[in-house]
Amino acid sequence: MNLVDLLLEKKDGIATITLNSPDKLNAMSSKMRESLFMAMDDVNKDDSIKVVILTGAGRGFCAGADLTEFAGAPKAPPTIYEKLAGPPRPSFFKIDKPTICAINGACVGAGLSLALSCDIRLASDKAKLGAAFIKLGASPDNAMSYWLPRIMGTAGALEFLLTGKILVGEEAKQAGLVSKVVPGEELMKAANELAAQMAQYPLIALALTKRLVYRSMIDDVGHHYDWEAWAGQMCRETKDNQNAMNAFNEKKAGENKPK
Numbered sequence: 001m002n003l004v005d006l007l008l009e010k011k012d013g014i015a016t017i018t019l020n021s022p023d024k025l026n027a028m029s030s031k032m033r034e035s036l037f038m039a040m041d042d043v044n045k046d047d048s049i050k051v052v053i054l055t056g057a058g059r060g061f062c063a064g065a066d067l068t069e070f071a072g073a074p075k076a077p078p079t080i081y082e083k084l085a086g087p088p089r090p091s092f093f094k095i096d097k098p099t100i101c102a103i104n105g106a107c108v109g110a111g112l113s114l115a116l117s118c119d120i121r122l123a124s125d126k127a128k129l130g131a132a133f134i135k136l137g138a139s140p141d142n143a144m145s146y147w148l149p150r151i152m153g154t155a156g157a158l159e160f161l162l163t164g165k166i167l168v169g170e171e172a173k174q175a176g177l178v179s180k181v182v183p184g185e186e187l188m189k190a191a192n193e194l195a196a197q198m199a200q201y202p203l204i205a206l207a208l209t210k211r212l213v214y215r216s217m218i219d220d221v222g223h224h225y226d227w228e229a230w231a232g233q234m235c236r237e238t239k240d241n242q243n244a245m246n247a248f249n250e251k252k253a254g255e256n257k258p259k
Contacts, residue, residue: 001042006035007057008042013050013199014192015043022058025106027066028114036090044095050203051195052095054118055102055188062111064132089142091117093214096207098198102191103127104184108166113142116151119210121177122191123169124184129177130166150217151176202240 001008005026007018017039019026026032043049056062092099092114101118109132115121123129131148133140140148140161148157152175159165160175172178182190198206208231215227235241 001038003035003039005029005032006039008039010043010046010049012196013048014053014195015046015049015051016053016055017043019054019056019062021066022056022060024066024068025060025063026056026058026111027063027068028110029066029069032066033090040090040092040095044097047203050097050199050201050206052092052097052099053102053188053191053195054092054099054114055191056104058105060105061101061103061107061127062114063106064109064111090114091142092119093117093143096210097203098195098206098210100191100195102187103129103178104187108132110142113140113144116144116147116177117142120179120194122180122182122187122194123172123178124187125169125181126184127172127178127181128166128168129172130164131161132164134162135164202235202238202244204238204240205235208234 005019005021007016007020009016009018017036019028019032021027021029021032043052089110092101094117098120099118101115101121103115103121103123105124105126106128107115107123108128108130112129112131115129131140131144133144139145145157145161148160151157152160156175160167167175167177169181173181180190212224212227212231216224219227
């Protein structure tokens with residue numbers, strides 16, 4: 001797998017994907033985007049991987065799209081697909097495994113969209129999060145306008161998007177954009193500790209739990225009972241669940257023996 005401007009490391013059930021163009025604050029080029037798709041597909045199909053961490057090299061997470069790619073480039077007439085949807089964009093929401101975004105610095109525009117597609121976000125106290133689209137006369141993409149109202153509320157999301165404000169460290173936590181803020185030097189340690197907590201559990205249970213939570217955003221409660229029942233049955237058919245239940249029952253039996 002030939003990854004460009006991207007690093008992929010696998011260890012102890014955890015895959016770490018690092019945006020690796022630090023001289024450009026990891027601005028997303030077309031080659032980096034293609035590499036992201038390859039890395040995401042690889043970790044999603046690898047049953048040895050249970051949790052994915054996404055971060056950036058150097059002092060930035062992702063400063064948005066690499067706009068220098070378009071400077072002076074001849075513009076071909078757009079296809080119908082490009083008119084309607086534009087190029088495909090990477091989204092960690094589509095991965096079955098839990099994803100943790102470790103935001104180490106500037107996280108704006110397309111970089112913020114990428115971070116929002118992850119399940120959990122941690123940030124350095126120096127991290128700067130912003131939606132720069134309005135400053136470029138553009139509108140949000142990659143589902144940013146879907147996630148932000150659910151995270152910040154409608155009014156909060158609109159204020160954030162329409163003013164182009166930047167939130168730093170604890171401000172991002174107060175707004176709900178990240179769940180935890182730590183000193184920069186402790187960020188990857190915190191992300192790996194969180195990932196390790198998850199990686200000790202069965203892959204199918206992790207994947208189905210993630211699916212159920214996102215499913216709840218579109219289900220009514222009646223249908224969601226059905227989805228939970230289906231997921232529960234899927235888990236009960238696995239050896240992981242059966243072994244865990246046997247161990248639990250043996251422990252309880254031992255505790256209840258007369259002394």
